[in-house]
Amino acid sequence: MKVIFDAAQKRHYPGFFLTSGARAANPETPARADILLSAARDAGLTPEVPPDLGLAPAASIHTPEYLAFLEGIFARWQRIEGASDEVIPNIHPDRRGGAYPLSAVGQAGYHMTDTSCPIGAETFPAALRSAHAAAHAADLVRQGDDAAYALCRPPGHHAFKDLAGGFCYLNNAAIAAQALRCTVPRVAILDIDVHHGNGTQGVFYDRADVLTVSLHADPTRFYPFFWGHADERGEGAGLGYNFNLPLVRKTGDEGFLAALDRALARIAAFCPGALVIALGLDAYEGDPFAGLSVSTPGFRRIGGKIGELALPTVLVQEGGYVCEGLGCNLTAFLDGFRASHRVAEGALA
Template identity: 80%
Template structure:
């Protein structure tokens, strides 16, 4: 099994973010990638660097207006007198069907959901390389590799089609799912991050070809607050193709695995040709965000359950922040997943109807 990763993803280095109105060090630091990469290698994964796919994979999910914004906003921001070093919005629209501003400040508010996704000089380049990692992992799986791990940093599951948020700029899980859709009629996305995958849900909310399932801390008092509730089932053609399983704060292994079994039952009923796992390790009991209480052995059980359904799988790294057990949690998940995963290596999604 390969770990897809590019050192250029570390060039995004946000200085801070605002949390509950206070300035704090940004936890989405490049060191996360070092820890996770070392753990992947210790787990026996083989490193592969992704090729440059250009903008096309990102453009399959994100609007051209948004991609143009990401590519140019930092340079534009520097022309504003007394502007911050990084792009951080100070105004947000009260609706998204109004005028589109020409101002850099106005566009930052339009395209950035919160203050935890600052844009620096290397942010777009790093996010694009992160998306390339997800794309390459999906290419490998589409070509017949049973599973691949995309070490995506910065993460992506809070990014909508035209909106950054929650440390995320390009939605790597959605990009991987869209690539897999080229070779199979149905793809499932299973998000096991501490936080609801609101961007991924938003991307596919009106589609019936991609099932989105998320297990996460109940957003009634937890980020992202406005999405991730159990009554969100999809809309239009996508009604019934979204499942949210919010958990009470501090839920541990048993409660998480029970929810995972429900999630896997829904995925089985969808009969997908491939699976994307949005892997957050921040459900850990010792993670700095402290929302859930999954143990390190619990991550092995989660990996076993997911691997046991035997689907061609792209694992996309989402959250999981610096703590003593971050690498151990990835190793535990990978050990469990690979011990249970049984997909013939010759299977190719490209040959499916």
């Protein structure tokens, strides 16, 4: 099994974000990638740098308007007298239909849901390489690998088709799922991050070919607040193809695993040809976001249960922030997953 990562992904280094109105250091730091890469090596994974795939993977999910914004907004922002060092929105429209603003300030508000996704000089190149990691991992699985791990940093599951948010710019899990759809008619995405994958849900909300399932801390009092509730089931052709399992704050191993059983049963009923795991490790009891209370042995059990689906699988890194257990949690998950994961030869042939 390979871990896909390019050191260029570390060049994005956001300075700060606002939390409860206070300025704080942004926790989505390059150090996360160093810890996770070391842990993947400890688990026996072979590192591989993804090829340069250009804009195509991102364009399979995101609008050209949004990609043009991401590519050019930093340079435009720097031409504004007195502008901040990073692009940070200061206007949040209550609707997004109709006219499209021409100003950099207006477009930042249009394309960024919150202040936790600042855009610097290296943000778009790093996000693009992160998307390449996800797309290449999917290509490896399409070509016959049982599984591949995309160490995506920056992460992606809060990014909609034309919106950045929550440390995320390009939706890596959605990009991987779309790539797998070239080979199989149905793909399932299972998101186990402590935060609901609202962007992933939004991308596929009206589609029946991709099932989206998310386990996360109840958003009633937890980010992303406006998405992730149990009554969100999809719409149009996608009605019944979105399944949210919000969990009470501080839910530990047994509660998480019980919800995971429900998630896996729904995935089995969908009968997908491949699986994408949005692998958040921030459900950990010691994670700085303190939403859930999964232990390191719990991550091993979670990985083992997911592996039992025996599906060609792309693991896409989402959250999980710098703390004492971060690397151990990834190693535990990978060990559990690989111990139980068995895919029939030529499953995607």
